[in-house]
Amino acid sequence: MSEDLGVQVRSELFKRKMKQKDLADLVGISNAYLSDIIRGRKDGPKAQEHIKHIQKILDI
Template identity: 50%
Template structure:
């Protein structure tokens, strides 16, 4: 199930014309890890740090 943050990130990606692959590359993670974060499959402390980085990089 996609998280609320995941929905916000996907909407912002669509608005900016960026892909998940572009975002993953820009913050130094794999596209599959990004997908897991957006769907809430990863939620430990390191994952939360990455979510904050994602949100910051998209201006959310």
């Protein structure tokens, strides 16, 4: 995930008063895996699918 997208995700979570764990539960992945995606440590095809899902959930 690009750095800007990571910032957008964190910003949306803050605005919605959501925790990262809440988002991970909605996406159906672990909190640790979500953190890796947000930080750009995971960027394979499966992570890209999760990124699209995250964007849809947060409307970004």
